[in-house]
Amino acid sequence: MKISLLRERLLWRWWPVWLLQHQSAAASSWKKLQGRPLSTFMTWLLVALSLALPASLLLTVNNLNSVTSHFERPPQFSLLLTEQMDLDDATHLQQAITNWPEVARVKLIPRDEALSQFIALTGLNPLLESLPRNPLPHTLLVSLHNTAPEKDSTLLAKRLESSNGVDQVVLDTLWMIRLEEGLRAASRWVLAVGAMMLLTTVLALGNILRLTVVARGDEILVVRLIGGSSAFARRPFLYTGLWYGLGGGALGAVMLWLFCGWLAGPVNALFILYESQQRLQWPGIHYPLGLLAVAVVLGWIASWMACQRHFRQLDKQ
């Protein structure tokens, strides 16, 4: 009881002091940055570029993801039947498959209809007429229920392939699956590039802050000699890192908006040409906030590392 009371009193006593010390460290480090505007701006630019690049890539991948999620993709198979299957056999098979629970509907395209469609589409009439017989098989278009999971459609493809009279099963939506896999790979690539850029930012910022710490080595030494704790000596540099992060993050957010503004015209025109309702997704509020948070944390980590290294060297001396 006594200990908790004592702690409470100390806390109340030290809280305003702690606040004052932070206020003073924040103000003095901001003033120092204002004193050398060009190098401060260059550092902001470094942080902004390192963060805006992965952020713009992430935004691009997110936009592509939202485009593909608008495509309706009921899984659909084309069943190319064997030569021996005549129209009656094909109709029977159509009825049999229609009764399968996963199957929504089955459409039969007779070989003659397929040929006439092909002629209409390609205009290869003289060539096809010269053939002794129609080379196209009867085809069944099997559409599955929307709810069928990926695994079921793979199993179903195997079952369809083993059905009597089926020569080949073609998954019509394969290109969509490929696109999705491609986007997943792109997302990982963006993450990897992002992580590398963040590491680069920490190292570059750490180096800049290290130079600042070394340049103000006398101040650190005096503060420690007259009884300042390591936290007190470190505080102004942590705030310098924080200001670098805040400025860089804000500049990065502005860059991202400019990037989107520049892209929006042609991208939206493309959507309209494809008769899509979709429009370019803007960074919204999450991206700027995220950029600011990441930049502040990076600045803080970089300055902490720079200080610790300097303090260790001081202690060794």
Add this chain to the structure above:
Amino acid sequence: MIEFDRVSRRHGDQHALRNLNLAVDQGEMTFLTGHSGAGKSTVLKLLLLLDRPTGGEIRVNGDRITHLTGGAVARYRRRFGVVFQDHRLLFDRSVHDNVALPLEIAGFSPRDITRRVRAALDKVGLLASERADPASLSGGEQQRVGIARAVVARPEFLIADEPTGNLDPQLSSEIMSLFEAFNQVGVTVLIATHDMPLICRLRHRIVTLSSGSLVAGDAS
């Protein structure tokens, strides 16, 4: 009270201090003297925990200090006001801000800081230079700013390492008078210096070191 109890400091084969016994009483003013390399600075460094002894024990007001680490070292150092030969002022801030530094560390309010800084600067005769850039002051004035910074938080002990090393005799005498003034109000003062003509004129205890051992003056 500061007590060195058979304190040694060895760097390889070199002895910076050899079984030194020394006691400085509360409210006493003591000069520590000797040639360069005699161990004067080592005594001050060990006392401020800038270095650790390889043997013996140091006690301040009865408490052993050699085992202190981390935040305890910082708190311990706040009990001392330190004056350096090269002043160690920060030239990127005003005289006022230099003197205010120990008070900021101790967590005084801005109002108290202003009041105490002005009082300290007044004592060393530099109140008019409160807003000045330390680089614009003379060597003697810079040293007085250093002294104001050392006493502003009213420490128990005032430690000085060659405080008159770079000053002419008249300025040195003025600086010593300042130390005496602080000693008269109860501050324990320990000054390392080799300015024998000056300290011989003052009637305070003189302890002489040579090769890390006490050769003249009483141990207590």
